[in-house]
Amino acid sequence: MPTVVIPALLRKFTGGVERVEVPGKSIRELVQRLGERFPGIDRQLLQDGDIRPSIAVSIDGEIATGGVLDTVGENSEVHFIPALGGGEV
Amino acid sequence: MPVGKIKVVPAEIGGGFGGKTTIYLEPLSVLLSKKTGAPVKLVMSRSEVLRASGPTPGSKIKVKMGATKDGKLVAAEIWMAYQAGAFPGSPVAAGALCIIAPYTIENFLIDAYDVVVNRPKTAAYRAPGTTQAAFASETVIDELAEKCGIDPIDFRIKNGVKEGAPQVLGPPFKRIGFIQTCEAIKNSEHYKSKLTGKFRGRGVASGFWFNAGMQSSATVNIHTDGTASVVTGSPDIGGSRASMAMITAEVLGLPVTDVRPITADTDSIGHTDVTAGSRVTFATGMAVYEAAKDAERQLIERAAKVWEKKPDEVEFRGGMLHAKGNGVPPMSIKQLAPRFARTGGPITGRASVNARGVGPGFATTVVDVEVDPDTGKVQLLRCTVAQDAGKAIHPSYVEGQMQGGTAQGIGWALNEEYFYDDNGTLRNSGFLDYRIPTCLDLPMIDTIIVEEANPGHPLGVRGVGEVSIVPPVAAVANAIYRAVGVRMTQTPMSPPKLLKAILKHRGATQHSAAAD
Helix, strand or coil, rough: CCCEEECHHHHHCCCCCCCCEEECHHHHHHHHHHHHCCHHHHHHHEEEEEEEECEEEEECCEEEEEEHHHHHHHHCCEEEEEEECCCCC | CCCCCCCCCCCCCCCCCCCHHCCCHHHHHEEEHHHHHHCCCCCCHHHHHHCCCCCCCCCEEEEEEEEEECCCCCEEEEEEEEEEEEECCCCHHHHHHCCCCCCCCEEEEEEEEEHHHHHCCCCCCCCCCCHHHHHHHHHHHHHHHHCCCCCCHHHHHHHHHHCCCCCCCCCCCEEEEECHHHHHCCCCCHCCCCCCCCEEEEEEEEECCCCEEEEEEEEECCCCCEEEEEECCCCCCCCCCHHHHHHHHHHCCCCCCHHHECCCCCCCCCCCCCCCCHHHHHHHHHHHHHHHHHHHHHHHHHHHHHHHCHHHHHHHHEEEEEECCCCCCEEEEEHHHHHHHHCCCCEEEEEEEEEECCCCEEEEEEEEEEEEECCCCEEEEEEEEEEEECCCCCEEEEHHHHHHHHHHHHHHCCCCCCEEECCCCCCCCCCCCCCCCCCCCCCCCCEEEEECCCCCCCCCCCCCCCCCCHHHHHHHHHHHHHHHHCCCCCCCCHHCCCHHHHHHHHHHHHHHHHHH
């Protein structure tokens, strides 16, 4: 089952829990299941049905570019981190 | 105005360094042009640029680090506040991400604040937010190494991040070359040489920049004479178009002189994001590679048609098309090109990417300085920088980026600052009084290109344009400490400021000696 690492600022939704196993094959499914388990956390991650522009998604150590459309593997590790552009921030 | 009705024609510019990614006058020009029906040119004077655009933020950073007696880092507590200017948006997040990135530290807390102040809005400047962060962290690392009695490079190697280690924000690093940059400096002729003479010191520092991916498009056109052109939308601020030609030539097995690189306007090439973030050779290079491979696939199909074979019976290698099996002599692109019309028409390879697989960059810098204790002037005696480029497509241009970033870092360390009077007016709004280093101030900056291939790029490329500006301020500060025993905590370490610190240190030392 994929593992989602909860960013520090959102652990108030999870009662301080940092790593959560969440079933799903896409980022959309993971966020949806997170929201069901920890109400409100999904609204922090989503805007207009996609990942907020201020948030980047890392899947297995690589910054993904597909937003909620990205797929995850059975043993994937997913991080939600601040989105930063290089050379301009 | 709809985006599709705007055409942007790229100009040849010198450096960009991030500051030219901000829109200032262009919308005004467009509106005035619409109103008048005439072309409109708006130009900022140098004084206006310095007074009203950018700069990189001032900052206040507190770093506390702990290590075991044998030099293992165990904890770090960091507080950082950056000036954003009149509107929010300093690069403090980038600074926070990078400040301890080269090291594996199990326990850390970083508090970072974006502070609105009554100054122009800050703008990007080469690895935004990170040079000032490294000044704080790398001088503390230097102090710790000294306290532990460990060589500063060995200290960094002992604690350096490796593949699989978590980054500050959590995701693990993939293949990286930080320790290799440290070892390159340690094994360099510069570091092995003895530094002798009074008031001379050697300083080391390292740095990190995460680099960017983003979107790029490319087309590769094969002409009827078998030469090619590669068209991209990334303005060239560091020699990237030569690398685009080289990548195309490499894939197609052509002499690079047979490939013409073109930087096109926005009507002539697909969407391409900004030239920034050390992304062009990585992301646009990725698009070029894919476009060239697309052209290769079409060449195979055409050769198959000519030979009346199936495409999977044809190979492309060494710049030649080969029919599998015996009896058919190989064919060059030059030989096939005149037959394009008969086999289906012109060949254009195309690709667009939203580039994934960004490889971060590390650099380690060593400087030797001599300080004049009577004036506070610092003379750079020698400087060497090692940087992980992944794969240096064009080594001379990579070297140029390393030297340029290092030179800017040295200027930041020793001279560059804004002087405001009591009315808040910038008093040094020109390069006569805003002192950047010239070639008279700097020794030849020696470069060592480390190549730990980025697994996320077909050619192993990492961005190289920015990370070299990150270590020099700290390296110079560490060198000054070894030269005159003074730890500077503010930039620039210009003669008046350093002299004041030297005299204070001298007074304290004499007082302490008298007390003994």
